Amino acid sequence: MPRICTLLLAPLLAALLAGCSALPSLPEKPPKAVYQGEKFTAEETFSRLFDANVDDTCEAARRALLSQGYVISKAGGGMVQGAKRFQPEGEVHVEIAFNVVCVGEGAKQQVATAYVSALQDRYVIKKSSQAASLGVSALGSISVPLSSTQDSMVKVASETIPAGGFYDRFFTLMQRMLRESAADR
Template sequence: MLAVAGGLAGCETVIPRKTSVYQNEQFKSDETFSRLFDAEPDDTCEAARRALLSQGYVINTLKPDLVNGSKRFQPEGEVHVEISFTVVCTPEGRSGKVSTAYVSAMQDRYALKKSANSASLGLPALGSLSIPLSASDDSLVKVASETIPAGQFYDRFFTLMHRYLRESVGDSRQQQRATTAALVPQPLPTPPLPAAAASVPAAAGPAATAASAPGATDH
């Protein structure tokens, strides 16, 4: 019996322990969940709002420093996917002219759950009979949820944000120039010049008097 017990002990297999998910969090400084923008926080979040709207996202929350939007997909017949974006804009430095946009996208996966209703009818000879009704209480049940990892997905979004930010900054600068030009005082109109001296009758001089005297002749 001791030999059998020893043999069984030798046959035991060690199951490796799975690594916890949080162990994969490295907290590296080069993660691309954030990007620095040469603009104030409200302008940066406005660019994020326009970027989401241009791609068909519905804006759920809008604040000067926060934007949240979502979009739904149906990759399969009974599978639905919803992507939710959250953008937070924070100022950098004392001037506040530079800001950082922190972006996180969540992907939720839903499956269609069908539950047909039925009604029972009581019959004297057959007893109780269950008849399915045509109506059904179909519902979507969340089966998975995860944060989209850093990578090209966020890089494309940041590139689109940069584009809208350049356009909005250009429009604001043009508007600022137009406002400045309107505030600059315009020069007063130049008064008209006085009439020419030739139009004013001149006083007769001695030569004219002598020429007009009676008996005057040319020599």
């Protein structure tokens, strides 16, 4: 009798375990929305107050970017835009685009706040090939294969560089540019 129970119990237990694995799983908690991570705290800012007017502050930002190899696409009207491209790996390209807005503060506008944000775009090379054949009916069934490959850059990621050391280094360089500019006068 115990042997018969064992023979019947084993398939029954296997069927029970298989049935349990087929049960629907509990719904997962949905991922947190990106905007939920925005802190809007005074400690993490993308701005710095400078003891200079708007024009001098933006000029310091322009010179800071130029000194680091950024190509300036716009400068003037209280705004500076520049970009720099990198190739950290063989088929990976990264571009950092800077946006600086200078705003005067106070009644006489003798100081200015520089608001800075940098956007990092990441690209990869996508290879695609196309093939075609050419048939000449007068000569018979001769086909000459024609093929070409084409590489294109595809954006795979884009994000604003978070506040922190990256911007602190930029603001420090801007401050140095302001000091050097004041010393030249």
